[in-house]
Amino acid sequence: MKKEDFKDNEYIDKLVEELNASGANVVVGSIDRLINWGRANSLWPLCFGTSCCAIEFMHLGAARHDMARFGFEVARNSPRQADYIMVQGTIVHRMAPVLVRLYEQMAEPKYVIACGGCTVSGGPFKGSYCVVEGIDKILPVDVYVPGCPPRPEAMFYGLMQLQRKMKVERFFGGVNRQEKIKDFLAKHPEKAEAMK
Amino acid sequence: MVDLKEKIGKLCAAATFEDGEVLRVCVDAKDWRALAEQLKNDAELNFDYLVAVIGCDWKETLGCVYELTSTATRAMLEVKVTTADRENPMLPSVSDLWKVALLQEREVFDFYGIKFIGHPDMRRLFLRNDWVGYPLRKDYDANPEINPIRLNLEENEDDSVTYVEENGKVVEKKYKLFEPEDYVVNFGPQHPSTHGVMRLRTLIDGETVSRVVPMPGYIHRGIEKLCESHSYPQTLMYTDRMDYMSAHQNRHCLCLCIEKALGIQVPRRAQIIRVMMDELMRLSSHLLSYGCMTMDMGATTAFFYGFREREQILDIFDKTCGARMSLHYNVIGGVVADIHPDFIKDVRELCAIMPERLKEYHKLFTGNVIAQTRTKGVGVITKEEAINYGITGPSARATGYSCDVRKHSPYAIYDELKFDEVLETAGDSFARYMVRMREIEQCVSLLEQLCDLLEKEEGNEICAKVPKLIKLPVGHWFQQVEASRGAFGVYIESDGGKNPYRMHFNSPCLNLIGVVDLSCSGYKIADLITITASLDYVIPDIDR
Amino acid sequence: MNIFDFSVATNWLDNLLQSVMPGWAATVIECVIIGVLLLAVYSVLALFYIFYERKLCAWFQCRLGPMRVGPWGILQSFADMFKILIKELIRLENIDRFLFALAPYLVIVASMLSFAVLPWGKGLQIIDFNIGVFFMIAASSIGVLGILLAGWSSNNKYTLIGAMRSGAQMISYELSVGLSIMTMVVLAGTMSITGLVEAQADGWFIFKGHIPAVIAFIIYLIAATGETNRGPFDLPEAEHELTAGYHTEYSGIHFGFFYLAEYLNLFIVSGIASLMFLGGWMPFHVPGWEGFNGIMDYIPSVVWFLGKAFFVSFIIIWFKWSFPRVRIDQLLALEWKYLMPIGLFNLVLMTLVVVYGLHF
Structure with a gap:
């Protein structure tokens, strides 16, 4: 899809600006580009569906929409091998710790897509005593896909937005684990001893 | 009597x-x-x-x-x-x-x-x-x-308690569900074949399953409490999100219950459309259940075949209801909008191809020797157990227990239609599977009859006159319909206000997980997957 | 036989190296070249196989399969490779670190070793010694050790069940594979891989050995599928039972090794099938049809070998995607109650056929 066809470009533009401002050398830059091409074109989802959105996700994989065309079809059941978690369906209090644990079990670089109204804000179940109103309260979310449930086309759109985001990120000095540990230690100096 | x-x-x-x-x-x-x-x-x-x-x-x-x-x-x-x-x-x-x-x-x-005094696991x-x-x-x-x-x-997931009456006094008795040396495997909440976020704590001995303790609640959204703070028309939207595979039937049930309380007569055309939608939903649900069961057993291709026809049904829904899944089509008094001009044509087309496609399914999966040996005689439930555990729907009809609400207490226009209640007697996974496949045939025949009936009602009204502000009189009502997975019930208690005082949804799937332990003990791990797939429960319907 | 002999090229290279340097140095350089080539071919073939299977299964399932990455999606597996190379290797607590790290290498080494003895074309073979078949069977069974260790060292209940299943399964099916290969060795009268191929110059073994060869071929196909953990015998990683089976806890390139080895093992068993039954790199000849045979000879031997291997893989992939998975007790019953007795009987039958000269 062309850039004009996407709706919300500000976020990506800001990312690109940041990237240009800090500058990168030619070699690292081109390796980055190669790696990002690989990462963006090989997004393996973690099968994680709690309710209706999961059925639409199955349709995404089925013959009509066929997410295999983009290379998304290698759905892994083990979080260790997945690249992104597409949270499909309401997250309730009992599920919240399980979801966080699943996220923590995933290998870097990892992404989160909030799929459906429930995960974006609690959706129709806002105000219930045991619904987490938006998974961004417990996880860092990269892409929000609204809808109840979102149509498969909407899910594709969300996935393609994620691809765009990955393509402008920087892998070296950016999204890998080493960098995250550095950030983490900068914020929590008291944990430095335990990390060793 | x-x-x-x-x-x-x-x-x-x-x-x-x-x-x-x-x-x-x-x-x-x-x-x-x-x-x-x-x-x-x-x-x-x-x-x-x-x-x-x-x-x-x-x-x-x-x-x-x-x-x-x-x-x-x-x-x-x-x-x-x-x-x-x-x-x-x-x-x-x-x-x-x-x-x-x-x-x-x-x-x-x-x-x-x-x-509850005397309940073994409180x-x-x-x-x-x-x-x-x-x-x-x-x-x-x-x-x-x-x-x-x-x-x-x-923490302390293994702690359980039971209350027993001894010498006129109730005593609390604590016990552990599993011993420390037990080899307990968690199937779920994040597991590919629990079809959602069900957790089965399974005690296994080698490859053999000794005991299954189901732990639902990972998608409990508090719908019944939410309903108490919504007006009656607003509560309707939750029904589509419980068992999303029988969205129409569930919503139909709640509408029937409210209409019964208000004494509203639904126009005949609306009733026909409702029943058609119910049957289309059942058809799509059974196709999904075919797809999921075959995929859980490892035959991935069959899954795609089931989904191919499901897409066609979703297209019909899409045209008329404006959505693929959460359809919101029934309203109190009738249906929200008239059918799409292509509706009858599309349904007839679907009915025409289904027999051919069913043959394909049987060729691909039913006749396969591996499929037969893995499902026949696995997870047997007897008729008495089915009644005692309160299971309904295709899973219960596989035991020979006649429990079709459409037959026993017909609602809408089911008493005018000709269809058979599909019964099998073996009670095993294969029988459950076959009941669903045969019900697809019944759905097709029902849809054909309904198309004829609907053509006669062309142009009539689709919704009765309903007061702007819906208030139910003081009282209580209970209504059941046959959803895709069994008898779905709605209980409303009203205090005369615009919100229900108590609204309870009696879901068929909650009872289905009650038989998991009964039907899986003594079989292999692989059979656990087959049996749960053949019981075909939908988790949000259990948890509500 | 005027098919191109690759030994011309290899001998030329050998002579060239020998003439400019001492013999030991030449051998070292040749080893390095072979090693690098082997690795390159191994990984390219694995990537191709991943793509091949994804396209094929898409085709069975009325889908398109990878389309967006490169023309017809041919770059899909390269993207996957880049991705998996840079994924994090998660450090786990409470595991047996050494065995956990060792397991993927064992699996990959085992498949690499048996990969090395396959006859690629006329004169295109790394080592050719008189017990080649024996070596191949021995090397390929190291893989089970890797899988067992992977499951055991992860300290996870799913992986442990997966590992135990794979142990039981692979050791059982090894027997049938061995028996059916033995049957063909009886027919050929040699264990040398070149010898086996040469013996099929006037007709592939599946035609020459008629009934017992066909039985052996079918047994081999079933047992080889079992040995490589592919559907309907993919119990050790049975996705819908054990999430990801023995490799549940592996991430990044360690998981990549299992993934590559799985596809390469598919190629290896197909390669062995084509070597044992379909004539290896031998072209298809019909006795008496000289013109036809001449045309067949024009197709390079490598193409013949790969073509046959891909064909056998196609069959294996086909039934993987159509059949439901068998259960562990059925799996073992199939092997011990049916395949092995039939295999033994078949071996005797083949011996009789050879003794009385009843084969073509």
Whole structure:
């Protein structure tokens, strides 16, 4: 899809600006580009569906929409091998710790897509005593896909937005684990001893 | 037919009666146990099927409403049991008489804190075990600081408790569900073949499953509580999100219940459209169940075949209802919009290709020798067990238990239509699978008849006149329909306001997980997957 | 036989190296070249196989398969490779670190070793010694050790069940594979891989050995599928039972090794099938049809070998995607109650056929 066809470009533009401002050398830059091409074109989802959105996700994989065309079809059941978690369906209090644990079990670089109204804000179940109103309260979310449930086309759109985001990120000095540990230690100096 | 009032009056002198659409017997907690035994075991009464246990908070008293049916005579009865003790409410358990109460009583305990004396496993069902308070009580404190989002995993999961009466006093007995040396494998909550977020704690011995303890609640969204703060038309939207594979039927059920209370006559054209949508939904649900069962057993290609036809049905929904899944098509009094001009043509096209496609499914999967050896004789449930555990729908019909609501208490226009109730007798996974496949044929034949009927009603109105502000009179109503997975029931209690006082959804899937332990013990791990796939439950319908 | 002999090229290279340097140095350089080539071919073939299977199964399932990355999606597996190379290797607590790290290498080494002895074309073979078949069977069974260790060292219940299943399964099916290969060795009268191929110059073994060869071929196909853990015998990683089976806890390139080895093992068993039954790199000849045989000879031997291997893989992939998975007790019953007795009987039958000269 062309850039004009996407709706919300500000976020990506800001990312690109940041990237240009800090500058990168030619070699690292081109390796980055190669790696990002690989990462963006090989997004393996973690099968994680709690309710209706999961059925639409199955349709995404089925013959009509066929997410295999983009290379998304290698759905892994083990979080260790997945690249992104597409949270499909309401997250309730009992599920919240399980979801966080699943996220923590995933290998870097990892992404989160909030799929459906429930995960974006609690959706129709806002105000219930045991619904987490938006998974961004417990996880860092990269892409929000609204809808109840979102149509498969909407899910594709969300996935393609994620691809765009990955393509402008920087892998070296950016999204890998080493960098995250550095950030983490900068914020929590008291944990430095335990990390060793 | 015996005179229930007279008969029960003799059995239990303290009982009072309320007349309604179904006779309601009111008893006190102390008399309930003796009456229950009589109701179950008396040859004339023979109420062998406990449809629902509905907890309720009547402000002064707490208690339960038991919906009972006799499978032999089809007589129905409601029993209301109350206790005035709000601090430490206790009722006698009937879970040994009707096994279906094992889970339903736990649900009541979870929502209202009513402890059942004699229930073997009195843990919370849906909420975390460190939850404070009982959410469906009218005096529940919903302050989020009391129950914040806890990100630690639950502790002491193995602790269970049972209350036993000894020498007139109720004693609490604590015990562990599993011994420390037991090899317990968690299937779920994040597992590819639990079809959602069900957790089966499975005790295994090598490859053999010894015991399964289902732990639902990972998608408990508190729908029943939410309904109490919404007006009647607003509550309709939750039905589409419980069992999303029978969205139309569930919504149909709630509409029927509200219409019954209001005394609204639904136009015939709307009734036909509703029934058509129900059958299309059932068809799409069975196709999904075919796809998921075959995929769980490893035949991935069959899954795609099932989904190919499902897409076609979703297209029909898309055109008429404007959505693929959460359809929101039925409203109180009829349907929300007229059908799309292509509707009948599309349905006829679907009916024309289905027999051909069914042959393909059978060729691909049913006839396969591996599929046959893996499903035949696996996970056998007998007819008596099916009734006792309260399971309904295709899974129960596979045991030879005739339980189709469309046949026994027809609603809408089902009494005008010609169709067979599909029954198998083996009660194993293969029978359950075959019932679904044969029901697809029935759906197609029903749809063809309905197309003819709908053509005759061309241009008639689709919705009755309904007051702007819907208020139900004081009273209580119970309505059942045949959803894709069994009898779906709605219980409404109204205090005359614009919001329901109590709304309970009696879901078929909750009862289905009650038989998982029964049907899986002694089989292999792979069979556990086959059996749960053939039971075909939908998790959000269990948890609500 | 005027098919191109690759030994011309290899001998030329050998002579060239020998003439400019001492013999030991030449051998070292040749080893390095072979090693690098082997690795390159191994990984390219694995990537191709991943793509091949994804396209094929898409085709069975009325889908398109990878389309967006490169023309017809041919770059899909390269993207996957880049991705998996840079994924994090998660450090786990409470595991047996050494065995956990060792397991993927064992699996990959085992498949690499048996990969090395396959006859690629006329004169295109790394080592050719008189017990080549024996070596191949021995090397390929190291893989089970890797899988067992992977499951055991992860300290996870799913992986442990997966590992135990794979142990039981692979050791059982090894027997049938061995027996059916033995049957063909009886027919050929040699264990040398070149010898086996040469013996099929006037007709592939599946035609020459008629009934017992066909039985052996079918047994081999079933047992080889079992040995490589592919559907319907993919119990050790049975996705819908054990999430990801023995490799549940592996991430990044360690998981990548299992993934590559799985596809390469598919190629290896197909390669062995084509070597044992379909004539290896031998072209298809019909006795008497000289013109036809001449045309067949023009197709290079490497193409013949790869073509046959891909064909056998196609069959294996086909039934993987169509059949449901068998259960562990059925799996073992199939092997011990049916395949092995039939295999033994078949071996005797083949011996009789050879003794009485009943083969073509």
